[in-house]
Amino acid sequence: MSDVLMPRLSDTMEEGVLSLWLKHEGDAVRKGDALAEIETDKATMELEAYEDGVLEQVLVAEGTTVAIGGRLAVIGDGSGGSGSDGTGSAATPTVDPAQTEATPAPTSAETASTTAPSSPPTDVASARSATGQTSAPAAAPAASAGPVRTSPLARRIAKEHGLDLNQVTGTGPGGRIVRADVEAAVAAGGPGAPGAAQRAGTPASTTAPSTTVAAPVAKPQQDDEVVPLNAVRRITAERLTQSAAAPQFYLTALVEADRLLALRSEVNAGLAARAGEDAPVKVSVTDLLVRVCALVLRQHPEVNASWGGDAILRHRHVNVGVAVAMDDGLIVPVVHDADTLPLADIATRTRDLAERGRTGRLKPDEFSGGTFTISNLGMYGIDHFTAVVNPPEAAILAVGAGTQEAVVRDGQVVVRTIIKMTLTSDHRVLDGATAAAFLRDLKAALESPLSVLL
Amino acid sequence: MTVMTYRQALNETLRAELARDPSVILIGEEIGVFEGSYKITAGLLAEFGPERVRDTPIAEEGFVGAAVGAAMLGMRPVVELMTLNFSLIAIDQIVNHAAKIYAMFGGQCPVPMVIRTPGGGGQQLAATHSQNLEVWYAHVPGLKVVAPSTPADAKALMTAAIRDDDPVFVLENLSLYNTKGEVPDGEHVAEIGKAAVVKQGTDLTVVAYSRATVIALDVARQLEDQGISVEVVDLRSLRPLDRETVCASVRKTSRAVVLEDDWLTYGIGAELAATIQEGAFDYLDAPVRRVAAAEVPLPYAKPLERVALPDAAALTKVIHEVLDATRFSR
Numbered sequence: 001m002s003d004v005l006m007p008r009l010s011d012t013m014e015e016g017v018l019s020l021w022l023k024h025e026g027d028a029v030r031k032g033d034a035l036a037e038i039e040t041d042k043a044t045m046e047l048e049a050y051e052d053g054v055l056e057q058v059l060v061a062e063g064t065t066v067a068i069g070g071r072l073a074v075i076g077d078g079s080g081g082s083g084s085d086g087t088g089s090a091a092t093p094t095v096d097p098a099q100t101e102a103t104p105a106p107t108s109a110e111t112a113s114t115t116a117p118s119s120p121p122t123d124v125a126s127a128r129s130a131t132g133q134t135s136a137p138a139a140a141p142a143a144s145a146g147p148v149r150t151s152p153l154a155r156r157i158a159k160e161h162g163l164d165l166n167q168v169t170g171t172g173p174g175g176r177i178v179r180a181d182v183e184a185a186v187a188a189g190g191p192g193a194p195g196a197a198q199r200a201g202t203p204a205s206t207t208a209p210s211t212t213v214a215a216p217v218a219k220p221q222q223d224d225e226v227v228p229l230n231a232v233r234r235i236t237a238e239r240l241t242q243s244a245a246a247p248q249f250y251l252t253a254l255v256e257a258d259r260l261l262a263l264r265s266e267v268n269a270g271l272a273a274r275a276g277e278d279a280p281v282k283v284s285v286t287d288l289l290v291r292v293c294a295l296v297l298r299q300h301p302e303v304n305a306s307w308g309g310d311a312i313l314r315h316r317h318v319n320v321g322v323a324v325a326m327d328d329g330l331i332v333p334v335v336h337d338a339d340t341l342p343l344a345d346i347a348t349r350t351r352d353l354a355e356r357g358r359t360g361r362l363k364p365d366e367f368s369g370g371t372f373t374i375s376n377l378g379m380y381g382i383d384h385f386t387a388v389v390n391p392p393e394a395a396i397l398a399v400g401a402g403t404q405e406a407v408v409r410d411g412q413v414v415v416r417t418i419i420k421m422t423l424t425s426d427h428r429v430l431d432g433a434t435a436a437a438f439l440r441d442l443k444a445a446l447e448s449p450l451s452v453l454l
Numbered sequence: 455m456t457v458m459t460y461r462q463a464l465n466e467t468l469r470a471e472l473a474r475d476p477s478v479i480l481i482g483e484e485i486g487v488f489e490g491s492y493k494i495t496a497g498l499l500a501e502f503g504p505e506r507v508r509d510t511p512i513a514e515e516g517f518v519g520a521a522v523g524a525a526m527l528g529m530r531p532v533v534e535l536m537t538l539n540f541s542l543i544a545i546d547q548i549v550n551h552a553a554k555i556y557a558m559f560g561g562q563c564p565v566p567m568v569i570r571t572p573g574g575g576g577q578q579l580a581a582t583h584s585q586n587l588e589v590w591y592a593h594v595p596g597l598k599v600v601a602p603s604t605p606a607d608a609k610a611l612m613t614a615a616i617r618d619d620d621p622v623f624v625l626e627n628l629s630l631y632n633t634k635g636e637v638p639d640g641e642h643v644a645e646i647g648k649a650a651v652v653k654q655g656t657d658l659t660v661v662a663y664s665r666a667t668v669i670a671l672d673v674a675r676q677l678e679d680q681g682i683s684v685e686v687v688d689l690r691s692l693r694p695l696d697r698e699t700v701c702a703s704v705r706k707t708s709r710a711v712v713l714e715d716d717w718l719t720y721g722i723g724a725e726l727a728a729t730i731q732e733g734a735f736d737y738l739d740a741p742v743r744r745v746a747a748a749e750v751p752l753p754y755a756k757p758l759e760r761v762a763l764p765d766a767a768a769l770t771k772v773i774h775e776v777l778d779a780t781r782f783s784r
Contacts, residue, residue, distance in 0.1 A: 180781040
């Protein structure tokens with residue numbers, strides 16, 4: 001009998017959403033079987049069973065947000081005994097009061113019926129008295145759709161700020177509202193905010209999420225549709241709010257793209273002629289940009305860098321991220337070591353990453369570790385735009401649509417395909433001239449794309 | 455300051471108190487000619503003679519009772535029990551006599567005696583010789599129980615115990631005898647009943663005593679490197695218990711873990727968890743957690759003994775669980 005807990009699936013993960021149960025109560029499971037899908041800050045991953053047995057209890061309903069370490073299910077031998085006897089590999093008993101909470105408190109009456117309360121163990125000692133594993137005391141009865149669950153500290157801080165705890169989403173074990181939740185709510189515009197969380201007597205709000213800026217927050221009106229935040233939306237908001245705090249500047253260059261587009265046509269014709277070999281792909285403008293940017297970045301290590309708080313980090317690897325729109329958010333899959341990959345490989349990889357990114361099936365290392373980002377809205381006919389730096393990276397390139405324009409060359413008016421590109425830079429890492437030198441070299445490389453062969 | 459072992463600190467303290475006060479006597483099994491099973495009384499028979507350093511038969515109830523009588527008549531006996539486990543033979547003298555005489559005789563007759571004895575496991579001494587029974591005595595009004603975790607505290611608390619007019623249980627620990635530390639020269643006396651914040655921190659409080667304090671400090675220093683600031687409170691005295699220092703720390707950090715070498719059930723951790731919820735309830739962001747020994751008679755086999763006792767890894771794991779439960783971020 002053991003508990004299935006919310007695993008830590010990435011360094012930045014604090015909680016996960018149990019989005020789908022793949023096994024159900026009573027199902028036999030084998031070690032390695034996928035039990036459920038977990039949606040983390042940017043990806044959906046499968047939760048694997050760590051042992052053979054029977055999925056005796058499912059403790060959280062689909063769609064529930066659970067903090068790392070929170071209980072999700074119980075795997076046992078099928079006898080369906082106590083819900084938590086704390087059996088683990090360690091012989092040292094430790095009592096986790098959270099483990100005594102047989103089911104998380106449903107946060108609303110609607111979910112109450114979907115969360116089957118388990119019968120709490122009342123006398124685990126009688127079963128295991130000699131083993132030292134009697135550490136879980138008789139469990140508290142499963143909470144019904146009763147009062148809000150909160151830590152005492154969270155309750156006190158909420159009271160100080162006149163905050164209604166019914167309006168706060170708990171992210172602790174079993175949906176418990178903890179200090180971090182209250183402080184986030186206060187910072188997000190609860191009564192007494194902003195700055196009130198800093199008042200004397202309140203423990204320093206070192207755990208407050210970084211989104212706690214005092215930006216105005218709208219209150220829903222009667223006819224507003226309220227769209228709850230999913231994990232991607234929330235992390236995007238958090239990241240971009242962080243980004244806004246960095247001083248940024250913008251440089252725009254007009255790139256003559258005719259040769260680049262000609263090269264693309266030639267390359268694609270060549271790829272099409274190779275039909276029959278494994279999955280020939282078409283190379284997109286974005287793929288060419290990834291390739292060329294990566295090569296130019298290698299010559300400009302000061303741009304292939306990140307803000308490190310007390311230092312600037314110049315990266316050995318050139319990992320280029322490509323912003324991809326999802327139905328309900330944005331994700332930036334990363335092409336690692338893009339400077340070492342042939343164009344066809346980049347094309348294959350970006351297509352695969354984008355497809356899986358759109359459906360939230362990327363692994364953490366496929367959307368992290370980027371050193372530079374490209375955002376291309378050319379396919380929407382956008383002429384020119386600026387992008388927001390993707391922290392902690394130093395710069396992002398916003399790429400508009402290629403448009404035919406009349407330009408003067410050697411005293412003649414000629415037609416050229418012009419792409420407007422805007423580099424947004426974090427001024428803490430990059431200065432104007434440094435960024436300009438990079439953009440100049442990028443423009444030159446894109447206008448003479450065969451130079452990348454050198 | 456002089457760097458010395460916990461053992462040396464105890465030895466020198468006994469020597470200093472024997473020299474300072476002629477009413478101080480030592481009594482116990484093999485403490486004279488053999489100089490003590492753990493050599494705490496080394497050299498003292500030769501220096502102070504058999505009137506002051508008395509070897510006894512193997513009869514704990516008898517010599518603890520003799521010490522109670524001596525204390526009632528004005529001596530300050532310091533009894534050595536070879537290990538805490540043997541106090542069970544003398545428990546009636548300790549609980550029903552030493553602890554109660556002052557109150558039951560209307561305050562006419564204090565019992566200024568010390569029972570000093572090592573507890574704890576980890577030495578492959580098997581189940582009957584590895585126990586942490588201090589909580590039995592900490593439960594009894596009329597006794598004081600102190601548990602030094604450092605050589606400096608061994609001196610300060612032993613000195614205070616000998617000079618105290620109540621019976622004081624001084625809990626030593628087998629695995630601490632060889633630990634070294636700086637010990638203040640000259641007079642160094644603790645106030646019995648005061649805990650110490652031995653490491654400042656802001657994120658989580660670990661409460662411990664005796665050997666567990668050493669583990670807690672070790673873990674706290676490692677976590678410091680990861681940006682986690684753990685405060686360590688060393689209880690030093692189990693009775694009286696310094697509830698205020700513990701609660702003040704938890705009011706600051708809002709998270710608490712108790713580490714104890716003893717079994718979990720009805721242990722010091724249980725008392726502290728209750729104390730914390732009484733004195734810092736509105737400051738808690740997560741339930742108080744306890745890390746304790748497996749509830750088994752301690753095995754003799756080394757691998758089994760090792761996993762049965764709480765260690766740094768077990769404490770670290772629980773600290774991370776508490777931090778995760780409160781969405782702690784550095």
